Amino acid sequence: MKSNTFLKIMNRSRILLVFTVIIMLCNCSNKIEKSVDAKEEHKKPNIIFILTDDQRWDALGYAGNPLAYTPEMDKLAKEGVFFKNAIATTPICAASRASIISGLQERTHNYSFTTGDIKDEYMRNAYPRLLKNAGYYTGFYGKFGVKYNHLDSLYNVYENYDLRYDRKDRTSYYYKTLGKDTVHLTRYTGEKAIEFIKEAPTDKPFSLQLSFSAPHASDNTVEQYFWDEEYDHVLKNTTVPDGQTALNIVPGADISEDEYYDRLPQRVKDGFNRLRWHWRYDTPEKYQHSVKGYYRMIAGVDNEISKIRKELEAKGIADNTIIVFMGDNGLFLGERQLAGKWLMYDNSLKVPLIIYDPRNKTHKDIDAVALNIDVPFTILDFAGVQAPASWHGKSLKPFMDSENFDVKRDTILIEHLWDKKEIPPSEGVRTKDWKYFRYVDDKSIEELYNIQEDPKEIYNLVNDEKSQEVLTNLRAKTEKLIVKYKDPYALNLSNETFKNNMFSWKISNNTQKQTAYQILVSSSKENCDKNIGDVWNSGKVESETQDAITYNGKELDATKTYFWKVRVYDELNRTGSYAGALKLSIKKN
Structure with a gap:
């Protein structure tokens, strides 16, 4: 009897031992799998997306502009891929940023300054949320620019701030502190980026979005532009040429004679573009101060990018960190005697766009048209995350991977639909060779330019007999794209x-x-x-x-x-x- 009991106990012990070994092996296997997964996850690149406010496409030394002091941006362009024809499909910060976050045309998300929060239906596929859900550690610092109350669903850490438009002096840009020092907002954003890089976990990739307020003007101040004294050296002993004496010398400073202003529609002459020209450029003194201030503020951003790259080197992750750099919209610097953006001329549509991937050392200058709505698609592609089928952009990553990539984009929709009396809404299309646009509140006011032969958009060919077939074709394409990108949530x-x-x-x-x-x-x-x-x-x-x-x-x-x-x-x-x-x-x- 005792012998049977002993055998039963021994058998039970053996069974328990076997189960224990199996469990231990399973746990060990799970740990190995998790370790492998973590290593695979860590191989994914870090991604830093830098967005500036009102930086036009040629406000770079690399673009051939002698006024720009941008050594770090130029370095990124020389080492990476520079897109010579990058377009903000809507040339205004609120709608452009909504398009970048949502991957959609303004026609679809229908968000601008005076609307309520962007619809949550469009934010469910916001690119930072998709990255966060895919295992990225996400961060944001600066001007989000879109009304949305759930930033915590997009970012692990964030701080949303912008220049203070309610202030009428330099404190519009100087109100944030580092330690006991009140610093320029550009400096503050740079330091927040460095802190993020230092503190980011090392067992997963990160995505950091930096949105500088510079070089946007402080609209409610007399001075308009404020910069740190250390950038006084930029253009210090230079007289910035104006358009009436220096045609074709300085990009962005030409066609400002009366004849070009006189050609504008009356609704543009009566609007904010002209009002802000009086704020910034209507005297030689204002012109020198504003243009120099604009480029000095860009120099400030450039210096912060340099510090950020040094921090990546110090942490040993520079070789696995992609940097995407872009402006949210362009800007008039006195052309046609205008300031601001909003209109369909390339001065306000074209933006700088650079993609630097340290894993791919091949430098390229790309002529193909790239769009702001391509950026989220491209970021997800680098991260190995599937882009939503509802998005309107395309990935630009293949430009890095292939010598003969064709984005296969014939016609793009350009638009600015903000319903504001002082800024006439407009819409149209742009192809490789042509641009057509009209004003929404009076579609009889049309403009047509052969942008290959006339890149400054001087000669409106709407009434040119030889261009009527092109005009008819582009009108039809405009109507087709308007229908294609209609907001599905619009009231019927x-x-x-x-x-x-x-x-x-x-x-x-x-x-x-x-x-x-x-x-x-x-x-x-x-x-x-x-x-x-x-x-x-x-x-x-x-x-x-x-x-x-x-x-x-x-x-x-x-x-x-x-x-x-x-x-x-x-x-x-x-x-x-x-x-x-x-x-x-x-x-x-």
């Missing part, structure tokens, strides 16, 4: 009627509400199609009303035919497109 209208001198319509999207409307009444279908309300333009009316809205224009003639259309604004104050032109029926007495 139906049952538009005009009866008893009153307008009515219905909203078919029950999940959203109308917060305002605008009605146009035109003397012809042609005018109505071109958004010319020459009989009556209600302007934007804040109201949820969709029924029995009284016509308040001049008395209508029952013997004539009129046309009308309406557009509505949603709960985020996003501007919808106009509905189609409808005949306006008038009862005869």
Whole structure:
């Protein structure tokens, strides 16, 4: 009996021992697998994306600009890939940044300064979130520029700040502190980047997004531009040539004679582009101060990039850290006697774009058109993360990997749709050889340029007999891309009627509400199609009303035919497109 009990105990012990060994082997295997996974994860490159504010494409020494002091940016361009024709599809910081984060055209995300938060539907695929979900340690410092309340879903660490537009002196740029010192915002952002690099975990790759406010002007100050004294040496003994005395000498300082201003549409002459020209450039003294200040602020960013690269070297990760550098939009530096951006000329559309991959030492200058919406796609490609099918851009990584890569991009949509009276919205297309654009609130104002033969966009060929086929083709392409990139969440209208001198319509999207409307009444279908309300333009009316809205224009003639259309604004104050032109029926007495 005792012998049987002893044998049973021994058998149980053997079984337990076997199970213990199996468990230990499994745990060991899991640890090995996790270790392998960690090593594979760590092989992925770190990625730093640097975005500047208002830096135009030629504000680089590498681009041949003698005014620019940018040794570190030039070094990145010489060692990496420089895109000579990079375009911000929307030349304004808010919409451009929304496009970069979401991977979408402005036409789709429909976000700008005066809208509510960007729709969460478009932020679910925000590129930093996809990187974070893929195991990247993500960080952000600087101007996010898009209203969104869930930055913690995008970044492990972040600090969102911008220059202080509410201040009227140098404290617009000097309000952040390092220790006991109040420092320029550029210096602060550089130091935050260095801290991030030092503290980033070493067992996973990181993605750091730096968004410098410089060289954006402090719009509400007399001086406009503020920089650290250490950059006073930039252009110190130089008189910056202006356009009236130095045509073709300095990129960005030409075609500023009266004749080029006189050609502009009246709505541009009456808008912010001209107002800000008076702030910055309308006297020789202002011009010298503003242009020098602009380039000195860029020099400040350049110096911070140098410090960041030294920190990468010190930590031993420079050889596995990709740097992408870009401007959010271009800028007028007095061309056509304008300042600011917003318009469809290349001065405000073209931006610098450099991709530096230390693992690939082949330098290239790329002529193909690259877009701001290509950047998130490219970053994910470097990280080995699949880009969403809904995105509108393309990866630029193959330019690094192949000698004969063709991005296969024929026509791009360019647009600035912010509904602001002082800045006329515009839309159009750009191809390798041509550019066409028009003003949304009056589509009869059109411009057509052969940008290969006329890169400064001096000769408008809209009325040129030989260019009519091109004009017709580009108009059609514009309409096609507008439909292609339509916002799927836009309010849809139906049952538009005009009866008893009153307008009515219905909203078919029950999940959203109308917060305002605008009605146009035109003397012809042609005018109505071109958004010319020459009989009556209600302007934007804040109201949820969709029924029995009284016509308040001049008395209508029952013997004539009129046309009308309406557009509505949603709960985020996003501007919808106009509905189609409808005949306006008038009862005869």
